[in-house]
Structures are given as structure tokens and as C-alpha cells.
Amino acid sequence: MNTLTRQQLKRSLDDGAVAPLYLTVGPESYLCGEAVTAIAEAALRGTLLREFNESTFSLLTMNARQAVAAAEQLPMMSERRVVIISDFAKLREADEDVLVRYVGNPVPSSVVIFSAPDLDKRKKLTKALFDNCTVVEFPSVGDGEAKAWAKDYLKRLKIPADEQALSEIVTLVGTDIQTLSSELDKLATAAVESKRITVNLVDDLIGRSRELSNFDLTDHLINRNRKRALEILYRLLEDGSEPVMLIGLIASNYHRLAVAKDLLTRKGKDAVFQQIRMPWRKQGEFLSTLQRSSEADISRGIQRIAAADLAIKTSQATPRLQLEMLVCELASN
Secondary structure (H helix, E strand, O other): OEEEOHHHHHHHHHOOOOOOEEEEEOOOHHHHHHHHHHHHHHHOOOOOOHHHOEEEEEOOOOOHHHHHHHHHOOOOOOOOEEEEEEOOOOOOHHHHHHHHHHHHOOOOOEEEEEEEOOOOOOOHHHHHHHHHOEEEEOOOOOHHHHHHHHHHHHHHHOOOEOHHHHHHHHHHHOOOHHHHHHHHHHHHHHOOOOOOEOHHHHHHHHHHHHHHHHHHHHHHHHOOOHHHHHHHHHHHHHOOOOHHHHHHHHHHHHHHHHHHHHHHHHHOHHHHHHHOOOOHHHHHHHHHHHHHOOHHHHHHHHHHHHHHHHHHHOOOOOHHHHHHHHHHHHOOO
């Protein structure tokens, strides 16, 4: 197994080294998506007929044979074809076998990218992918890495931010990069005239609603207070928050709870706030929520959030309906 970090992948692609098989795996979907795009760009650099040489397959709605057939086609007026395959974690054994056979003998003129948030390591397809693919892992990022990413993202937007403002953004928004990018876009737009993002701007634009969602909404979900959770949800939606962003926010909160619960159990509350950064005025409230949360509840919540996120990405009902169903289920008795 050849495993690369995000930085190593970038260097190899910059050097023109493109492998025939890739596996991008991990819960950080935004960075994973960026990597898939970068691999495709490197593989098809200079290709004039890109639309004829790039195919994407979700195996929730398409079958493995179609994906493999595309990978086995010769490229059209290009050195390579690119085939991107997702949603393959729950295939029938016969479909798994189709992919296992291809992975064992890939077509040299095709670059096939498998992408998944997680994989069942007991399955033979998972073993085949790890044995044969160049693997790039995308774990959830911590506060420090999220802050560094935000700083670089704003640099590309040519809108700098105060260091304190960057810390406040990550504290309020969380470390999910998709959610973070959306909030940074809003802040950058609001800072067009001033040419700088300040703490005051962060507080004015996202402070109220983010604090509300980061603490109150999660607290009501954990306490099974469906009525209050829905009231807060509808208020956030009326304020213009996007359902996909809110699901990312809830996911970030539950991830923080899982990390904090483990730290509280093993090392005590001081260790919690060394790892989980937040305004001091909210620490007591967060600790109370944490003490009321069981590990089973947090685990159940994370699994249900992941299912809702997948349902939105595969267009199962509207994002708002999926969000409402998620909040009702997390807050159920």
C-alpha cells in the first residue's frame, strides 16, 4: 500500500506522477473533493476533449459494470481517461467482485479514483483497494489545522483576517472545512470595503447564530427537547442558514462532544479545554452538556448525521427535509 498525505499528493501531481488507481478516504469531504479534482486535473492536463474522457459514477444509482466498462475504454484524443467512483461501501458481492478484478489488473491509460468517507476493512474490496491503490487519507482536522486552512483560503480571496478573528471563526463555526469555507465566503463578501475581517465583523455576521447553533441546538438535541431544538432550527433557517451548512455544524459539534467525552473520562475537564477551544463564558455550559451526554448517544448521533449527509448528497428528499428529520430523530426519546 502506497499512502500519501495531502501535501505529498500535491507534490507528486506537480511532478507529473499520476498513478492508475487512487483511493481517497476519510470524513473530511471538502478536502477529499479537492484532492479528487486535483488528480483529475493532473491526469487530463492538456486534454482538449475532457468531457469525453472523464466519467463519474455513484454506485448507489449506477452499477459497477458500467464504471469498469468506462475505465476499460481507450481515451479519446488524450493520453488518459479519468473515472471517479463513489458510494461503493455497501455493494453486493457480485458487484464487489467486478471492482476487485479491475483493481487487480487496471488499464494503464485510465486513472480510476475511488472516494469514500469510510470503509469496512473486513470486505475483500477494501483489502484490494488498500493493496493496489495510492491511498490518500482525509481525517477530520483539528482547530490548529482548520485555522491554518482558513488563513490560506482568505489569502487566496485576498481578504486578510486578524489572528483573533481567525480563532473566533473556528471556535464558532467548527472545523468542518465545507462549513468553514461557506462562512469565510460570507465574511469575505462583507469585508469588501474594509479589506479586512475583524473580530467585530465575525461577531456581527456569524456570532449570534453560530453560538446559538453550536451550543443551544446541540444541548437541546442531547436533552431530547425536540420542541426547543426545532424552534432554534427554524429560526436559523429563517435567518438564511443553509441546511447543508447546518448539518455540517451539527456534525462538528458531535465530533467535539466525542473527543471531549473521551478526554473528560480519561484526563478530566482541564484536558478538555486544552484540546477543545471555545470562549471561556461557554465552557461551563459545554461541560454541563458533556456530562449529560452518554457515549452511546454521541455515537448514535454521529451515525445518524452521516446517514443524513449521504442522503442529501444522493438527492434523497430535499436538504431541508433531511435536516428536519435529523433533528427530530436526534431529539427523540
